[in-house]
Amino acid sequence: xxxxxxxxxxxxxxxxxxxxxxxxxxxxxxxxxxxxxxxxxxxxxxxxxxxxxxxxxxxxxxxxxxxxxxxxxxxxxxxxxxxxxxxxxxxxxxxxxxxxxxxxxxxxxxxxxxxxxxxxxxxxxxxxxxxx
Ligand code: HEM
Numbered sequence: 001x002x003x004x005x006x007x008x009x010x011x012x013x014x015x016x017x018x019x020x021x022x023x024x025x026x027x028x029x030x031x032x033x034x035x036x037x038x039x040x041x042x043x044x045x046x047x048x049x050x051x052x053x054x055x056x057x058x059x060x061x062x063x064x065x066x067x068x069x070x071x072x073x074x075x076x077x078x079x080x081x082x083x084x085x086x087x088x089x090x091x092x093x094x095x096x097x098x099x100x101x102x103x104x105x106x107x108x109x110x111x112x113x114x115x116x117x118x119x120x121x122x123x124x125x126x127x128x129x130x131x132x
Contacts, residue, residue, distance in 0.1 A: 008060025012108045015061065023052045027096035035090040039081050059112065075122055084128045088120040 010019070027044045030036045040047065053064035055071060065072060095116055099109055 009108055009112055010059035010061035013059070013104060013112075015040045016056070017053060018102065018104070019055050019061070021120055022098055022104065023048055023055065025101040026051070026095055029094035029097050029101075030091075032089050033094055035087050036094065039087070040085065051129065058115075069105050074119065075125070078123045081125075084125045085124055086128045088124050092117055092120050102113075 013019070013022075027048050030040060031044065050065065050069065053068060054074075057063045057065050092113075096113065099105075099113065104112075
């Protein structure tokens with residue numbers, strides 16, 4: 001992915017400032033998404049901060065999320081919410097657009113997106129509603 005094997009994705013994209021910008025752009029998209037917004041609270045302040053902390057450690061930065069909230073156990077924490085394949089797709093589409101918004105490009109973007117795609121698939125906890 002890169003010539004310097006010691007650099008984490010976190011460092012490669014520009015650290016805290018970039019993660020903050022990405023998370024802000026992402027939830028602005030989520031708030032506008034007809035599939036996603038109904039399952040999120042009206043106020044994104046808390047989830048935005050948690051996601052900032054989670055992504056920081058997920059990308060190889062400081063372990064902010066675990067320091068405050070313990071083991072991520074992401075699938076378990078998502079179980080109270082109906083996460084369908086359709087919503088996983090919508091989540092990833094919001095993330096891809098957020099990456100466009102902040103002009104995150106190149107192999108590091110592809111690498112991060114591929115890893116987030118794996119996690120998103122893992123979060124799915126119920127089938128699509130076929131009655132719609
Ligand atoms: C697959 C589609 C996904 C959906 C529909 C979804 C939806 C949600 C919802 C509804 C919440 C809770 C908001 C609240 O507190 O009321 C949440 C929390 C969270 N999500 Fe997701 N999520 C998805 C995928 C992901 C992925 C891929 C990640 C990580 C890369 C992630 C990371 C988080 C984190 C860190 C939290 C906060 C957990 C906590 O400490 O409470 N989510 N998500």
